[in-house]
Every structure is written in structure tokens, then in C-alpha cells.
Amino acid sequence: MATRKEVARMAGVSEATVSRVLNGVGPIKESTRRRVLEAAEKLNYQLNAVAASFARGRSGNIGVVLPHVPKVHLFSTYYFAEILSGIGEAVQGGETGGGLLLLYRKPGEAYDYVSLFRSRRVDACLILGASSLEPERQSISRLADEGVPFCVVDQRFAEDPRIPTIVADHVEGTYRAARLLLDLGYRRIGFLNGAPQYSNSRDRLAGYRKALEEAGIGGEAVPVFEGNYSRKSGYEAAEAVHREMHRLDAMLCANDRMAIGLIQGLRERGCRIPRDLPVVGYDNSDAAALFDPPLTTVEVPFFEMGKLAAERLIKRLSGNAGEEETFQAVLPTRLVIRSSSPIREENESE
Amino acid sequence: MATRKEVARMAGVSEATVSRVLNGVGPIKESTRRRVLEAAEKLNYQLNAVAASFARGRSGNIGVVLPHVPKVHLFSTYYFAEILSGIGEAVQGGETGGGLLLLYRKPGEAYDYVSLFRSRRVDACLILGASSLEPERQSISRLADEGVPFCVVDQRFAEDPRIPTIVADHVEGTYRAARLLLDLGYRRIGFLNGAPQYSNSRDRLAGYRKALEEAGIGGEAVPVFEGNYSRKSGYEAAEAVHREMHRLDAMLCANDRMAIGLIQGLRERGCRIPRDLPVVGYDNSDAAALFDPPLTTVEVPFFEMGKLAAERLIKRLSGNAGEEETFQAVLPTRLVIRSSSPIREENESE
């Protein structure tokens, strides 16, 4: 394995000159540059990236921290897949040379993000699938203390404005979805939510409640169910939903997968969708369009969220540090009307 | 930022002792260990992973090289999502401490894998979505020359037995699927394949042809179409398929997404599935079960392939090197019968 020293010797220059040629630093005579490059070529020299990272004090890659749930195919989840695709798009476009370092954490537990930086394994870090549970919140908070570049995707920490976040406007999303059903004349609209430790779950609930309250429908008149965003949990919720059927005339779900599971479960109980019960999903995943019936749902720009988050980090790494150090962006959602809700002459989007 | 030296000073020992305590190497007096750990704790010391990698000559993470196609949401692809999920499962279970380093390459181009190792950025490497195109084949071949741990997933290089691969038995997969249609009485079975630069495409074609030949159906009697595994390409293929309808009485597709696109396109031309034309997919993606009609398809253990590939690398890294250096595994596929093919009393699986 050739090293810088050998290249220097063959080219008849000092190691520093080799380094300068390879990094394009400082003025170099053209003939020298050629000699060095030829020597490097001839020796099949390859810069040791780890040594360079060590000398620079930076690893050159961006960390992406994901929750690991055994047996769950995380990447096959529309939510994570889209966010990650967006992140990938950004790092590819950014030409950082470095890669994405995928790291797993146990959800709910404290993860030592600070060590991640202290150990120089990442220069910046994106946090996906975080919750508001105290251990997680604290460890993310410590990251803010540290002043390092990071960003939490789709999870707000309203109480700590120093935590940079990029979220979607889920309040508006479920508000619109609920309004659609209300405008169609439904009053007893149930809600199947995900776990409340996620701010995005709580936001969805808030938007739903807001719409109902505006329509003068009391808080406890309509039941709220809880799943975990999996198809299975929606399927299992069908039992409870079916039991409460007399108090319901429509269902709103916090994501498409649960909506699909719910519909499958309700069908097994003889329920026809949307005739007996309109069901509205959320996310506008691929499955929403393919399912029978195609789901009315809310489109969320997960791809763009990931892309934006990564771009911000990359920009902050490669230049003007410090400015707009903490940012909190909220991206809009969009209602998509299909046939799991009754068709009527409504505005197709917006 | 505390360093080893300071810990050593505070604990009243040498740096070497600190290192030994932290790495659990050699005999250490219990009282010393405690003093060191206390000092490290008190100073909030964090080992510099980059420096350690540098000293060890290993980075501690596993590279995953993916094709990057602009605007394509790679992770949202069932194929890549499942393989990556499997890889994630393996690295999580393996407790390597290190992470997955995601790296992008331009498909079809030569990628300098060797540099990846020479630069010490990865200790091992998984290659996804590779093709048999000459530049790619060569650069992967060079990796084999190098003798480093790597594995190509779902792409064979039959001509070079030194290249470790894990593939699915796609020949058997399409053979079974074609046999299903033949057994149902169909003779003029068309095939919509992916791009032929992938061995998995060619294998699918081979299985399909094998079944037809066994049934005494000549090579050119039935048309073969080509897409690129996207839903859109299947949708666009509908035109050609519809044009050739008189020569067809069933269609086999190289993946579910194309099958779905094809069905959507055919429907727009007034074609009913499966009554007018049975369509069989491939992959058994989530969409296959959700689509209307649910697709008859071939299940492929992508998750297991990724998991197995990663496990092999991890095993090879963390111990007995050299043995079974190159391995080529072939995992079985499984026919899944749903209603995009006519129902008859067939064996549901196997």
C-alpha cells in the first residue's frame, strides 16, 4: 500500500508538496503538479481517508440516526423510505464526497448523540423517528447544548427552541381531512391515531379536534382510537371501531397503512367502504393510490423534508457556520381526494 | 474536549493503562480500573473514534453502495428497501458498534471500490443494484483481485467465480409462474422484463423460456417486452401489449410495479384483468397484496438476502478470515397465487 512518502520520493518533492497537489492548496508549479500526479498514478497511491479525517478532525460523513425495531422492515415504511430518499438526494447533489452513516438506536431510550460528535464519527446528524419521551428529549437537548449541526425530522420540541426541526403541518393536514368529511355532512367522525409520544401524532389529533370543535362537536362525543402506524394495528383496531359503529359515521386515520388495515378488518365484519363508513388515510403513500378503494388521504412532503434537512446541514458544514444556527421549518400538506370517501363536487386539492 | 492524557493524569496512571481499561485489554487491578473509569466519567471523556480507527487501520463501518438515479426515490422501492432492511437487521444484531456507510454511484459507470478500501473508509462492502455492464463488472472484478470482504446482492457474475454473490433463484421463480399459467391452459404467455444488463432480468427471462420450451412453445411465438422495473414503464408497455393482444392470452411481468402499471394501462384500453388477460407479477411486494386485483406473484426473500450478505461480511470481519472467502448463495423463491390470475384449484404455495 503506497503512502504519501513514497509518492514524494518518486516525484522528488517533499510530502507537503504532495499533500498540496492532492488537495489543491496553495500555488504549485505545473510541472511539479504533473510529476506528483504521475508518481501517485504509477504507485497506485490512494489517500488514506481515515488518516485525513484524523488530521482534519472531521470524519466527512453525515449521521442518520434511526429507530431500530426488531422484525420491522424500516426502509419498507413509506415514511422512512421517503425521508431517507430525500436525504440521499441531498447528499448526492451536495457532492460532499462523504457518505451517510446510518446508525440505529432503541426507540424511547436515550441515545448518546453527543458521543457521536465527540468521537468524530459524524460531522452532522439527522434524527429520524424521535419521540417526545423524556430520555430521548433530554439526549437531543444535550445535542443543542453542544452547538453542533443537527436536525430532527418530523418531530417538534416546542418547549426547546434551540432544537432545529423540520416538520410537516400535520395540524393543518388532519384539519383539512376532517373538514372534508364535515363538509360532506358527516358529524360523528372517529380518529385512529398513532402513539402520542410523537409530536406528529399529537398534531394530527389537534387538527382533527380543531375541525370538530369549529363545527360545534364536543370533545368526547366521538371516539379516538390508538394504533402504532402499522397495518396490523389498524386491522386490530377494526374490532373496537366496529363495536363503536353506532357512534360513528366516518373514520380518519393517522396514516395510510392503518387505514388500510382498518378497512380490511372492517370488511371482514361485513362493512363496505365507503358506503357504510368512509375512511380517510394520511401520508398519500404509494399504497393509498393502489388500494381498493383508493384512499382519500393527505399528502405529506416527506421526501422534501429529508432533502431540506440534509441540505441545511450540508450548507452549514461547508461554509458559513453559525448563521441561522437553529431553524424550525414547517412544510405544508395537501389533501388528496379519492374514493374511500364519498364522491361529491368538492375542490380536488387545495 | 478531554483527551486520554488528561484522564491518565487525573487517574494517576499512564496513557497506556487508560487505553487498556477502556478496551478491556490485559490484566488490570480492579482499583486502577475504577480510578480510570471515574476519571473518564468526571472529565466526560469520549474516545476519539477516528483516531482509534486510524491507529487500528480500520474504520469500523460497512459500506453499502447504491445506484443513484436522480428523482428516483430509491428507498421507496420495495426491492432496495427490503434488502437494506435486511442489512440493517444484520448490523444491528451483530453489535459491531460501527454503522452502515451509504455511498452512491452512477449506475453503469465504473465505481472505484478499491479506493473505498484503500482509503480505509470501509472494512467491508455490499454492492446493490449492480449490472453486468463492462465498466461495472470490471470494477467489481478488481475488488475480487484485492481479496477484501465484499458481496454483491442479487447480481451474478457467473464468469468470475471469485466474486461473492447472494442471489435469488429467479430462473425457478419465473419458471414456476409461467408453469402456473401453462397449467391453467394458457399458451401464448407474453413477458414484460426489466433491463437485460441485470443478471436477475436475464435469469427471469431464462426461467420463462424454459417453461415455454418444456411446453413445446417456440421461442419467437410469443412477444417479450422490456421495461425498467418502474410502474411507469409498465404503464407505457400497455400500448405495445395491447397492440399484440391477438398473440397473447396471458402476461408475466418481471416485477409487481410493472405489472401494476401494465394493468392500469390495459384497463384504460378497456381490458379487464384477469378475465381478458391474466397478469402475473413478481417480488410479492406490499403493493401486490393491496392492489385491485391482488396480484399473483413470486415471493423473493430480499430481506433475507440482505441480512445474509451482511451477516457473512460481519462474520468474516470479526474473526476467522479467509475461510470460505468467496461464497455464492442462491435463495429460493415462492409462488403466491392471488386473483390477477384466474382462480382454479391449485396448490396455494410451493
Next chain:
DNA sequence: CACAACAATGTACACGCGTACATTATGGCA
């Protein structure tokens, strides 16, 4: 008690690079 065996720790250096600073060529101008 002498000595070996081993436990416990210290010393010293390599790892390959980036870069601050020192030094030497080069060219323009008075």
C-alpha cells in the same frame, strides 16, 4: 531465601496526514 512466573503498569513509537512556519527561487522595478 532465591528465583521463577506472572500480574500490573510504564515507555516509546508508529499510524498518514494537514498545515503553520521557515526557507529558497523568481521576477519586476527603480
Next chain:
DNA sequence: TGCCATAATGTACGCGTGTACATTGTTGTG
């Protein structure tokens, strides 16, 4: 020619760790 600014290159060192080897305690055995 002499002088200075700048180009071009060399020297020297730090980065923080792992670890081979040397050294110093400790224990057991004859």
C-alpha cells in the same frame, strides 16, 4: 545591480490512539 513581493517548496510537528516491549510489583515454590 539591489531590493522586495510573491511564488514555490521544504521542515517540523501535532492530531489521539493502539500496542510492542521494557520495567516493576507480587506470589508461590523449592
